[in-house]
Amino acid sequence: MLLDAQTLARLQGVKLRARAVMEGVLSGLHKSPHQGQSVEFAEHKEYAPGDELRHLDWKAYGKFDKYYVKRFEHETNLRAVMVVDASASMGYRSGALSKLDVATTLAGALCYLLVRQQDAAGLALMAGGKWKDVPPRASAGHLNVLLDTLEHTTPTGATDLGSAADHLAEVLPRRSSVIVLSDLLDENQDALRRILALRQRKNDVSVFHLVDPAELTFPFDDPTLFIDMEGQGRVEVNPREIKESYLEEFNGFLASVKAACAEADVDYDLVRTDDKLDDVLLRYLSRRGRRR
Amino acid sequence: MTFGNPWMLLGALGALIPLLVHLFDRRRPRPHPFGPLAFVMRSQKRTASRLKLKRLLLYALRTLILLAIPIALARPELTRDAAAAQVVKGPAATAIILDASLSMRWSDGTPLFERARDEARDALKDLLPEEPATVLVCTQSPAAPPPPGFDRGRLRSLVDEAKATHGAADLSRCLDLAARALEENPMPAKRLVLVSDMTATAFRLEAPPPTVKGPTGAPVKPEVVLRDAAEGHEVLNNRAIVDLKVEPALQAGPRTFQFTFTVRNFGAEPVKDLEAAVRVGESTLAKGFVDLPPGGTTQKALTVRFPQGGTVLGQVTLAPDALVEDDRRSFVLPVPRALKALVVNGSPHATRYRDEAFFVDAALTAPGSPVEVATRDAEVGLREDFSAYDLVLLLNVPAPSADEAQKLAAFVESGGGLFISMGDRVSPEAYNQRLGPVLPRPLRLVRTSAERDDPDADTKSARLAQVSVEHVLFSPFTGQAEEGLVGARFYKYMLLEADSPGAAGASQVLATYEDGAPAVAVARKGKGRVALLTSTVDRDWSDFSIRTSFLPLMQRFAAYLTGSLDEREEVRVRVGESATLRPEGARKVSSVRAPDGSEVAVKEQPEGALVAGPVTEPGVYSVLGADGKVQSDLSFAAVLEPSESDLGRVPMDTLTAYFGEETVKASTGDADKPTVPLWTWLILAACLAFFFEGTLLRK
Structure with a gap:
């Protein structure tokens, strides 16, 4: 059973919505891309809350007076990080759900799926220029931490995908799965390229490009004062007069993003906030299956 | 300009509405936080200049719509001559003026006068049954036409019997005579139909255009219909002998004369090797050739020695053109005998x-x-x-x-x-x-x-x-x-x-x-x-x-x-004038005959002189004595008025302006075109503006 946006909107909280979506796709199609376990040391990583304490490298602590956690190759079946853009523009909604609602729901559902099959799921929330990381773990108790974090996320600040990319490059081990959920409305023209560069570090990168239907169709009629959600900009226009030009610009932007993703071998999916999210996930998992 | 419903002009104030809306529209736009604002701003920047032009056009079109409609409802009418009353509409008493001047003899195969008669017949045919009409054949000395009537047969026979004369015609005078005749008809609308080749010499454009008494007694311009008999000819090419001097050439021997004739090219094309000759009867006594630039004049002198004395009747001639009448000029020359x-x-x-x-x-x-x-x-x-x-x-x-x-x-x-x-x-x-x-x-x-x-x-x-x-x-x-x-x-x-x-x-x-x-x-x-x-x-x-x-x-x-010195006055007479003859002593004159043999009216004057004429055609007029024999020494030659050879035409625009654009109805005998009132144009303009406004809005 596929859930539409209105139905999901009636479910309060990310947990319920994510669970509902997850159950919609619980056919369990997902399989871990990596088999077995390994104890081969791979690298050190600075300790972050949620890391296994047993992997703390006490020798390193003795040398550097900092906590480092040992990382091992194939430590988990899959290590996935949901990068959720919680900038102010993600709070825009013309229908039942905002882009951030959709992003957190999708992220929650994916976390469910991953944890359910013993894969490690983590979060990287970007809001107001600050990062909130939840390192990937596969324990069942970790799922609550992930969902709580998503639950309490509010849209604020400007989009800064560039620094998100840099942050992830720093904290993520190689061969991680990076799932970006963003509207990609970043004034920095270089930001997307830097996100896509994660692919070069042998990470599996997927992009859920979230757009509101109003952004796609520009359905405004009366003279409107458009206010920038992430800055001080404002402009008064007659929407009918610029509609054609706006759509041309925006569709050009979408096409350029899609082309850039294809070029970087990054999975790309344009998600409208009125799309059925279980359908979106099924589509995603289906593509994943084909890639493998 | 006059208005049928002037109070409707108040509606024109509505044209201020777009301006007022622009000035006082203080509606606050709805604020709307929007993520992709950068795209909105870029779009606005891209379309700003186009939008500005569009807004300006919209403003102009809306103003035009709001201005044109009330003005159209006010029913404006253009009157060019404020002094003249408006033309009275409806069935009109009609006078047809048929130009019968010399220039109408110009022919390119069909004489202009024949075409003019056809035009006059058509004009008669086009009349409504309730329209009375009269016909005036415009000659050098036109008679007042009868009042307009309904005897179409008589008018048609008048046109059929009309002949082109050899004299000049004063069309301005003929139009006046016709206008006076129209005044005798009580019908309020009057119409003058002028059938002519529209040569400039026939009009006196410095004189006021013809008017008739209107219903109120004030002068009203009658409707004028111009039918151009020379339609299709921008220029009527013509050359003519405009002057002739005959002087004794004593140095060349007795009875030798020099004929100096002035030839003018009234056309727009140069003429080369134009034959000029002196002829007596069938024999050519001297011949030469002249070249003429367009509009130019030249003189040619030919010397002729006459073998014996006596009165010589002859002609100087040019090679004939479309108007042959002015290509020859007769002379009567007393040649002294031995x-x-x-x-x-x-x-x-x-x-x-x-x-x-x-x-x-x-x-x-x-x-x-x-x-x-x-x-x-x-x-x-x-x-x-x-x-x-x-x-x-x-x-x-x-x-x-x-x-x-x-x-x-x-x-x-x-x-x-x-x-x-x-x-x-x-x-x-x-x-x-x-x-x-x-x-x-x-x-x-x-x-x-x-x-x-x-x-x-x-x-x-x-x-x-x-x-x-x-x-x-x-x-x-x-x-x-x-x-x-x-x-x-x-x-x-x-x-x-x-x-x-x-x-x-x-x-x-x-x-x-x-x-x-x-x-x-x-x-x-x-x-x-x-x-x-x-x-x-x-x-x-x-x-x-x-x-x-x-x-x-x-x-x-x-x-x-010996009586061979020309003691009598040289008789110089032009077509349309009378010749004064002074027979010497007891000589009697029984009659004077025109070149075509017809008898010319002769009147005796108290002092013994005789007045013959007016003469109607060029050529040698023979004077017969009491014995019925031709008195050669009294014979005289009549010549054409040189100005009538100038066939320069008045542009139709000039004539239209002269008679008044509102009165000139047709120019070439085409079917009458319905007049379009000004308000229909305004409505049309408003509709077009409305259409374009809608098109602009949809874009």
Whole structure:
């Protein structure tokens, strides 16, 4: 059973919505891309809350007076990080759900799926220029931490995908799965390229490009004062007069993003906030299956 | 401009609505936080200039809509001439003016006049049954047309019988006459239909256009329909003989004349090698060629020697063009016949220049002179048969015998000419006794003003004081030529008795000395003429014989006395004018015939002159005497008015402006076009503006 946006909107909280979506796709199609376990040391990583304490490298602590956690190759079946853009523009909604609602729901559902099959799921929330990381773990108790974090996320600040990319490059081990959920409305023209560069570090990168239907169709009629959600900009226009030009610009932007993703071998999916999210996930998992 | 519903103009204030909306529209736009604002801003920047233009156009179109509709509802009408009342609409009393001037004879295969008649017939056909009409054939002297009526058959036959004339037509006058005729009809609407080739010479555009009395008595412009008989011809090419001068060419021999004719090209194309000729009857006497630039004038001189004297009737011609009538011009030329003169020398001398007849003989036999001179002494000369001569000159001859005097008198009575000059051998008493009936005046005595050997002879000698230059004998001696006469000195001259009042064949004194004594007296005696010079023709009594005026004066004496000097006034008459004829003496004129043989009306004037005409066509008009024979010397040639050869056309725009654009209905006989009121254009403009406004809004 596929859930539409209105139905999901009636479910309060990310947990319920994510669970509902997850159950919609619980056919369990997902399989871990990596088999077995390994104890081969791979690298050190600075300790972050949620890391296994047993992997703390006490020798390193003795040398550097900092906590480092040992990382091992194939430590988990899959290590996935949901990068959720919680900038102010993600709070825009013309229908039942905002882009951030959709992003957190999708992220929650994916976390469910991953944890359910013993894969490690983590979060990287970007809001107001600050990062909130939840390192990937596969324990069942970790799922609550992930969902709580998503639950309490509010849209604020400007989009800064560039620094998100840099942050992830720093904290993520190689061969991680990076799932970006963003509207990609970043004034920095270089930001997307830097996100896509994660692919070069042998990470599996997927992009859920979230757009509101109003952004796609520009359905405004009366003279409107458009206010920038992430800055001080404002402009008064007659929407009918610029509609054609706006759509041309925006569709050009979408096409350029899609082309850039294809070029970087990054999975790309344009998600409208009125799309059925279980359908979106099924589509995603289906593509994943084909890639493998 | 006038308005049918002027109060509707208040609605034009609505045109301010777009401006007021722009100025006072303070609606606050709805604020809307929007993520992709950068795209909105870029779009606005891209479309800003286009949007500004679009807004301006929208503003203009909306203003136009709101302005045009109330103005259209006010029903505006354009009136160009505020002074003239409006044209009255509806069925109209109609006058058709058919141009019958010479220019309508222009033909490119079909004469313009034929086309004009067709146009006039069409105009009659186009009339509504309830429209009365009249027709005026516009000639040089048009008659007022009858009031408009409904007898279409009569009008059609009037058009059918009309013929193009050879004269100019004053279309402005004809339009006025037609307008007056229309006023006699009570119908309020009037219409003038002008059928013409629209040549400029036919119009007087400086005069006001025709008007008729309107319903209120105020002048109203009638509707004017212009039907162009020369439609399709921008220019009517034509060349014509516009002037002709015929002068004796004495240097080329007797009876030789130079024909100088002025040819003008009224067309827009140059003419090369145009044949010009002098013809008499069927024979061509001289021929030449002329080149003419467009609009240019040139003169051509052809010299013709006539084999014998008499009156010559002929033509100068050009190679014919589309208007043949002005390519020829007739002339009547009196060619002096050969004269035989008997010079009776009363005082011959072995030395030629002292001979009495030397100077006279030299003068009469000068080159070009038609006079053949036979000189005899008095004894022989007076016994000659005078009938073999046209002229006898008695130069200082002693008084002839009674028989000889009788012969002389008979000679003069029968038409001979007699010239008598004085000298020492002339006895006044004997002359008065023997030649009394012939002399213009009896001789009295010789007066000596100065002796020739007197040192003060120059100042004492007599000079001519008064000369009748208006007389044909002395007519050339005006201006500088007069010096040759008044400079002559006369030492002796014969005084004459006073003329007896009431005497038959009274004499005429044509020149006098300073003391008033006659120097030259002439008289008619029977059919002949006698001239008396009261001094000598050699250098005995005067030095006149060595003056420059002597030769021409003697030649004129010879011509005058033989009647071959054109004493009558040259009859210059143009088509449309009347010719005044002055038959000499008791000659009677029975009739005058036109070139086509028709008789011309002749009226007798109180002083004996006759007025023939007005003449209606160019050519030679023959004058018939009482005996029914043609009096060649009275014949005259009628010529065309040169301005009528100028076929320059008035542009239709000019005519439309002249008559008033609101009154000129049709120009070429096409079907009448319905007039479009101004308000329909305004509505159309509003609809178009509405359409474009919608199109702009949708974009």
